[in-house]
Amino acid sequence: MNNNELATALTKMLTLRWSPVAVKLVKPGEKVPEKVTQPSVPLRHCQAITLARRGNSLYMPPSRHACPDGAAIMGLVPMSPKLRSGELYLLFKKLPTIECAQKMIATRQEFEAGTYAATVLAPLEDATFEPDVVIFTMYPEQMMWLMCAASYSTGERHNFHTSGYNSTCADLTVQVMKTQQMNISFGCYGARAISDISDFEAYVSVPFQQLPTLVGALEKLSVKSIxxxxxxxxxPPVIDKVACAEPVGGNSVDVRIDxxxxxxCGLCEAFCPEAVIRMVTMDGKQTASASAAEKCCACYTCAGQCPQKAIQLTVR
Structure with a gap:
């Protein structure tokens, strides 16, 4: 799949509001990708991501980076002594002691100064280059499905390395490039202060090479799970007013099958975790029967899976 096809598939299956953003760090002497332009004013990396997800394709040498911390973390320029020491984090009241600031700096991922000469960002569908990472601005539910897709073939759980500092530069770009592992970020002081990310959104960054596999897994998840x-x-039909004035014993559940x-079809029998329902033959026809209704835990899985809406649960 090409970049446009990947972006189209991801946007459709995840119902994305924003375009996934293709990010590439350009090495010294490397050819600049086609159809990218320098912004008219310097931008922070997080601002550039905002513009890219809105349709802009950007080429950003060091002179176009407004955040010296982010530019240094991504290996474009040397880190200034004041940033390296952690002093500025105390001045901004982000951390209480220089020791805390230095620990945060020491445990984040960085590239050595001079490793890269520029950053390039574009909406994935318009990217004329192969990205290093693809950054998504997403709602939690969309993030969940991306996590599920990443685990689809392995069943592995995820461990993320993130903080409320240096989110888009360190956590979403350098961290993912170095580890080749998906990572998440909830943003940072800068990203929240100068971009239009909403209070209900967060970021996910994925190594570009993993994107086709994720799309394939999402296609399978889109058949049923999503x-x-x-x-x-x-x-359940009613989930309000669940508090009881008096303590009660165990509930009983009335399982009605039309x-x-x-x-x-047997889906209810297959999905019931307590073996409440089994298939029986009635008048020469296979039908579901709640043969062990006393074991029903009211999880509503049978009712949800029934394609005919033939099952109704009433909790007493």
Whole structure:
């Protein structure tokens, strides 16, 4: 898949509001990609991501970087002594002691000064280059599905390395390039103060080489898991006023199955975690029967999975 196809698939399956942003760090002497322009004013890396997700393709040498900390972290320029010491973090009241600031600096990922000569950013669909990483601005639900896609073939859980400092430069760009592992960020002082990321959004960064695999996994998740979760298929009919004035014992659940609606597909039996439902033959037809209703835990999985909406649960 090319960049445009990847972006189109991701936007459709995840219902993205913003374009995924392709980010490349250009080495000294490396050819500048086509169809990118220098911004008219210096920008922070997080601001450049904002502009790129809105449709701009940018070429940013050191002179176009407004944040000296971010430019140094990405290996474009040397780190100034005041930034390296952590002094500025105390002046901004971000951390209480110089020891805390130095520990934060020592544990973040950086590139050595001079490793790179510029950054290039573009909406993934318009990128004329192969990105190092692709950065998403997403809602938590969309982030969850990207996590699921990353685990789809392995079942592995994720460990993220992040903080509230240097989010887009260190956590989303350098960290992901060095480790070749997906990472998340909730933004930082700069990213929240000078970009339009909403209070309900966060970032995910993915190594570009992993994107086709993620798209393939999302295609499989889009067959069943994603649409079912978005339809809230396990939501009970009433979930308000659940508090009881008096302590009560165990609940009993009335499991009603409309045999006229039931087609005998067997999904309810397969998905029931407590083996409450089994398939029986009635009048020569396979149908579901709540043969062990006393074990029902009211998880609503059977009702949610039933394609005919033939199952109704009533908790007493």
């Amino acid at each position: 649409p079912e979760a978005r339809r809230r298929i396990y939501m 045999s006229n609606q039931c087609t005998g």
